Amino acid sequence: MTSTRPWRAALRSVALTTLLGLTIAPAAQSLPAEPDAGLAASSTSRAASAPTVEADDERALITLTGVSPTVLDGRGDTRITGTVTAPMSGPLVGARVDLVLGSRPLTVRTDIDRWVKDRGPASGRVAAQTSQPLPEVPAGQTAPFTVDLEEWRVATDGAFAALPVAVEVYQRGASTPIGTTRTFLAWNTRVEFEPLQIALAVPVTLDPDVKLFSRDEDDRDEAWGRAIGPGSRVDRIIEGTEGSFATLGVDPSVLVAGPGELADPPTPTDTPATPDTATPTSPGDMPTPTAGSTGSAAADRTRVDRLADALRGRNLFALPYADADVAATGDVDPGNSVVRDLVARAATVGDRIGEPVRGDIAWPVDGLLPAGRESAIQSLYSTSSTREAAAIIVGQPAITADSPYTPTARRVAAEGTRLIGADPRLSALLPKRSDPTAVLATQRFLAETLVLLGERPGTARSVLLAAPRNYNPDPATLSAFLRVTASAPWLETVEVETLLADAAGDRAMPQETPAKPARTAAPKPTLSRLRLEQLAGQRHTLDAVATVLKDGAAFERTYGELLDELASVRWRFGAPAWSALNNSVSADVRDATSAIRVVPRRVNFLAENGTLRITVQNGLTYAVENLRLVVAPTNPRLQVLEQPGPVSIAAGPDARRNINVPVHAVAAGRADIIAYLTTADGTRIGSQAVIPVSANPLDSTFYWIGGVLAGLVLLAGVIRAVVKGKSRIEEIGDLDTIAKRDEAAQHRNAR
Template identity: 30%
Template sequence: TEGEPTEGTTGDEEPGGGSTDGSSVTSGPDGAAVTGAGAVPTVAPPAEDADGDGGTSTASPTTPGPGSPPEDPASPTEEPTPPVPVSAEQAVRDGVGELADRLLGLDEEQLWWLPPTDPDLAALLSGAEDDATMRELLGTTPGDPSPTTGSDASDEPGGDGATDMAEGVAELLDRGRTDVAWPLLAGASAGDLERLRSAWPTTGSPLSAVVLPRESVTGSSTAPVSSAVIPLATPSGLDVVATDSRASALFAASAEEEAAHGTGAAVQHLLADTLTAYQQDPDLPRSLVIAPPRGTVITAAVLAELDDGVRDAPWLSPVAAAGSGTGAGAVPPSTLTGAGPDGGQLGEPAAYLDPGVSPLDDAALRSLATLRGHLDGLREVLVGTTAVDSWDRALTQAWSTRWRGEPDAWSESWRPVRAASSQARAALHVNPGTVNFLADQGLMRVTIVNTLPVAVQDVRVRLVSSSSILQIVDQPEPLTIGGDSRATVTFSARAVTRGETTVTAQLTAPNGTSLGDNAPVEVRVQPTGVWIYWVLGGVAGVVLALGLARSLRSTPRAVLAGTHRPGGTTSATSTSTGPA
């Protein structure tokens, strides 16, 4: 339908990949805007004449001249050179390079980038968790693809093709719009959009528009087509890019309709729907956006014929994706109705609008958030490894919209990350054992073992007694252990009474992530108390008495020879052994 330029409306694309001002842009599931109905097959130019005069010549079958000998069909022919096998990684990098080259040729306003991994914003908004996870996902930056080959890659050793490719991808990601959100909200509320707008600045851009079904502002799937861009009264400052549900459903169903009735029937069905919208009010400029669900497969034949049909239809006028549509400044603000596409009004095509059930329910969101916390803790303690970063990038994919309708594949996508995290955390553990504590207060030692090949640092150790017969006086300092080694921590404890208890050493990362298995250490507590002094005193007394007795028995007897009396007299006693 005629109107001012509107983002996302159908349009044209020049053969050979160059885009005109009338190209359509639809954001794809991986964050890259992709051309819509304007894509046409590339036609190779005819080969130049051999004379080099700039003319062209057409190839025709050659026949032997009158004097030419007939060809011998049995004569040996040269076998074709077998193609060089290309690895899957090479093929992916080549494809990335070709796509980057094509997108770099588009106008900057024709590229709409979704956040990396295309997180399922609708599931995150409906979950019971807070918006911290959504903010973190929106703030994720694309990883460096580090391609080594591509359309510009050099085959020469030491060539700079890889550098050129990396620079080209970085340049591409810096272009285009990042202020448009496309959540799968069938019945969006003002609160949902306010939360989304509050979290969106982590992407690096403020949120200015949200792609929603037009029922969100019209309340009905049969409402007349008006503007494709509608400002909102609440929350103010946001525009709704209203997608036409019927046209989008017909476009999504075109592949099946083409298989059943042919390409022309599929395209004519969609063009007839736009004609019906035009005839509702031929004099009123209007616009519509066709946005099939993520993952929709559209054949090249349908795209090519639809492109021709849009350009040739007198009631349609392709507009540039860079345009703001007839809604900006010309349509009064609207309020959200909370309605979504009505299957009863749309009929059978409504099934093609179903994005599938998201596996991200409340339990799944909690599990993923817990696992991401574990990875954050491992990143804090592991030294000299980037393994956690690769696990985190893989885990980030689990929040993607692409898993809708694929619960089994979703579960398989992040289980390896959970297994790797569990193994890494279990590699740090306490060496179990038994300790005899024979004091009122003293020092105890516990051995921590690190079986990882890399060192760990800033590991927090907290000792907890299972009963009150033993009190932990102070906790050890944060610990650093080398790879494949162990360390001993010392702590002070106080005995309260006699008995047996268990001391558990809880190992955690600075963010509280649990490490190891909290192996128990059995402690036999025997405090000394007052009786020990009586025992020691008694033992000392016995030792003293025994020493005195022994010294008395070993002294020789003295013979008394005389006694000095007072007054100066002296008495003497003699002993005779012979006869008198």
């Protein structure tokens, strides 16, 4: 190993530059609701005078705003800046701020926890303090402070170390601090170690907001603006990681910006359970699917194009479509067709941004790897373009036995799948938007990595940071944090993909069995076996209906897109929203698939052989073709001679088609018919209809009897004429003579 090197001066310069971002109170993107305290409401990073802190009743609160430089080497000075907020109980008068160096070295990671959790005055010596007392700070008010530390005062013989320090504030003349905060300083004078390879995975996913799928155009547009527009959580993640080593796991549905068509579901016709008329009921009005307005659609395209441009050229991998919950599905239904399809659709990220993006890294939200999950995930990925998952991101505690040191992130599962173990302690230190500043998180992160390095300084190892699905950063703070990480000489930043292969001196270790079951910070699943089966059944029904529609692809997009969203991980963070969306989607699917139906009506069939007319109605705004009507009598009195052939119906919402079915009546009486619709392969669509039929067959005997009766009537008339003799017409004389006689009589009378 080498001793002091020229890189030291360069490191100090880089560290000083990167800490400028941390000495400024974090800026924030403007959001429509719930702004975080201490963040400037701006779409660009800008300075704030001091972070806003809510005062305590009795204690003074210390907020660190900067440590510059971040890495000490004993040759210069380090400036520590912050603010002090006086308690509500009274002002701070003549207060001073001390920097106390802890007396116990940090050799294992639990030492860090112990130092942070300790309360009261720190055990150690004062290494530095404010040069003069602070001006009076009124109760509940805040004032800045600066402490300049001569680095030799905290010097250690080691090449590197994490130094525990406490920042304490004292009232004038007091011997007990009225406020304290504990943090760490990073020490490094020479390279006597193998650097740790470090990668960062950040999910780019949607929030559990039902309004993203609202039929109200304005609500939907506003929700998508909040989800991926300027200042959104997604936007802040992309901005904060720009130019860094972070790898983004992208949910393809983020690049959709709302379904292209969100249909108002068909309004089913109100049909009585027992029809009492001989004609079908009138159909209700069925609203048609409505696409967003030109303005809304243009806004969606603009947002998506902006997002795609921002992602182009970045370190990416694709999550399953809608960030499908592979953890929950793999545990209860690894063969689920809906989730398998969503896994396969990860490729749409690359299609959208125009660059190849791998979609074979599985990232279960709970970070666990229970028995059977490896094979379950491989089953879910078996129908994808890669036919398998190349790696699974898991939490290190789920695959690590008790050990005095932290293992490498490069691991391998029992059945051979590559694993990437995420360090939960380091992952939890990623700066969040709710933090007043990121200084405490940054200093602890540096300390954690130095202690981790000290476990086996001569062994090459790797570390993965994994942000949670609901990660919510401030872009300026996250960017500064990542720059500090990249500048630390004991850390070598790499892409997540790098950890899928062995490196020199860092080969993948087999997974181990934890001494006790690992726990997860993820909320419980919203998906159960029953719910997954329901989703698969609804998907099957939609696909079946689509096969008989002239524009089946548009129908599937309209009604299937929302169904896909129900399988998302995001609903773990908003279970009530899942229930609301599920109820809506289930009603839509039910109404849409029952909109093509048989219209029930009473029929009187007065023949032995003939045709039965059945009416089929199409309530969708899609033309129907190749539909099959199946007619099944419930009583042997009536027989169907031949099932009707394929049927086509124009687009609805009130399109009808009468279909003639040849039938044979065997006997008189009630003979109901069950009629239902199917696709060409026999899959039923909608619900069946019962058609009451009153059969009254008039067979050949009826016609013989009628003919005989008609003949007898005719014969009776002939006989009567013969018996009566001459006709009255024959008894009348010459008609012409009578006429002349009558005319002469009229002439005489006239005279």
